[in-house]
Each structure stands twice: as structure tokens, then as C-alpha cells.
Amino acid sequence: MVSPVLNEHFYTGAFLVREANGYLSRDKGELVNETTADVSYEAGLVLSDVTTAVADFVVGGSNTGNGTIGAITVADGTTPTNYEIVFTDATDFTVSGPDGSELGAGTAGTALTVGGLTFTVTAGTTAFVAGDSFTIVVVPGGPKQYVPYTGAAAAAAILFDRVYVEADTAKHVAVVTRMAEVNGQELCWDPSVTSAANASTLQSEALNQLAALGIVAR
Template sequence: MQSRPYRVPYAAQAGVYTVEFDDSTHFVVSDPTGAEVGHGVAGTAFKGGGLSFTITAGGTAFAAGDSFAVTVAAGSSKFKPFDPANTDGSQIPSGILFATKDVTSADKPCAVVTRLAEVNASELVWPTGMSAGAIATALVQLKALTIVAR
């Protein structure tokens, strides 16, 4: 059986997340219920509450109390094939799909492991043309989720 790396914001809730700055570079992220899901620093990748993003400082510095909303639409936690060329979040793998699924015409149920697994590296299926370096990077990203390929 072959497995395929997939990306999904598995813990993200549908609704409006709030990002509020404590000072010019540090911020706090709260989920739609108001619960704090993490702290971040501008210019550094944030991961928490199922979200993953980077806030880049612009021409005007942030100030304490500045805030904005990040909306997660219902249904946006569906799996999408991993592709390092994408820029929509699916360029970072966050799970392993067991068996292949053709979802070109419709969504389909599937079995996915998103953490705490050891998988056979020779059974992973990567996008066509993916370089050895890109595969090594993806394997490190999976290892960060406690998915170890041997």
C-alpha cells in the first residue's frame, strides 16, 4: 500500500481568529471562542490552533493593541495533496494518507495519520519531479509532527 503526504490544518476551527499585538513585533492569537492558541513574532512563522502564517512588517510599525482577524471558512480543513510548488499551505505536509484517492471529481472519505506514526519511506509517493532536497525537507516537516519515515 502506498502513502502520500498531505496537508491539512487539522485543528483549525471554522470562525474568526484574532491576532492582537502586544508591541511592535509580538502578538497573541485567539481562536473563535476567545481562547489563546499561541504567541508569535512578526517575521517568524506562527503555528498554533491549526493555523500557520507569517506576518511581515510593513512601512508602518505595529503598535500595542493593533489587531486584525483571520477567518477560517467552514470546510477549509479538507485534505489537499501536498505540493512543494503551492503557496496555499499545501506546500507543507502535515499527514500521511493511506492508500490513494482520486478526488478530481468529488471529495471522498479517507484514513489519514497526522501525528505519532512511523511509516515506510519507500512507500511514500511524492509529486512528479520532486527533487531529493525537497523530499528531505518534507521528511523533516513530517518528523516535526512526529511522523517518522524509515
């Protein structure tokens, strides 16, 4: 009689060497199965963050002009943060990032694409003056969403527990996103990574990206 073949899966959190006290190293999120087949994902799977972002604007408190900003389109991968718009005269303005660096310049009435945002500032019945401002606030559009790391987007988390996700659906999961030391030999990778000609490069890049977030592989 031939004995059945038994496959042992990675245990919950077995890849962890140590993590921060309590649940500080972990977050809740959604694991998205973008394929047309049901998939069982192993604990220790390296993930990318594909959360979409949305944007709104806040009018400067001392604006003279009463213009506004229309719909704001946010490109995939845009970092949630604040962008400052400051007018230099009645029609021209600059756009700066959170660190104060200038990202671009635009003109009222003309669509501008800068920093992953596309928008149009529209003049009102009262003209803008130098110093008038807006703040564009970019925030996640919902729960953090993750997919298996393939190299297309930066590695951002590690799946804490094995989970089964049906085709074209998502499931709530726990992920490790910060302040952790992990066993690199017990991390799991998407087949597109392990079968790639540059697999070692992709894995090295992912580990460096995780290290930048405070997740160190040993």
C-alpha cells in the same frame, strides 16, 4: 498467449511501521483533486494541508471605546490562532501573536496587513483609550483539506488508503498526521516531485516537515 500485466497497488496503511493506540495518529479530512482529470491516489501519498481559514473578533470586556473591526481577510497559509490588538492611545494600536511578540502597529480608520490578516479598526462614537483591546480569532473554515505534496506547501500528512477522486472534486479520506513511524520506502510522491530536478531535496524537506509533526520515516 501473452499474460496480462497486473499492477499491484500499495495496501491500506502498509507504509506504517507503528502508530499510536486506537486512532490517535489518524484524522479525517478531504483530499482535493485540483486537476481536470480523474486521479487514483495511492496509500502512502505525502500530502500538504491547504485548509482555508476564516477570522472573527472578540471585543475586550472592559473597553471604553465602542469602535469595531470590519471584514477580516485571511491570507492562504495563515496559522489558525489568536491575535491580540491593544490600543496605546485613542487612535493607535499594536498587534501581537499568541506568544506575545509584537507583529505590527496600526491606526484606527486605516487598513492594516499583518500576520496574514488584513483588517480595519473603525472608531465609534466613544473614543478608544489606552488598554482597549480586541482578539482576532483565526480558525479553519471547514474540514481539513489536503492535496498531494509538491513543495509549494509544507508536508502535513500521509494518505492512509488508496482513493479515486474525480476531476475538480474532493473526497473524504483518512490521513496520518501525528505520532507514527513509517517506512520511507513505501511512501508515495506526486509525479511533480519525483520528476523534479531537485526531487531528493523536496523529499528530504517533506520528511523533515513530517518529523516535526511526529511522523518519523525510517
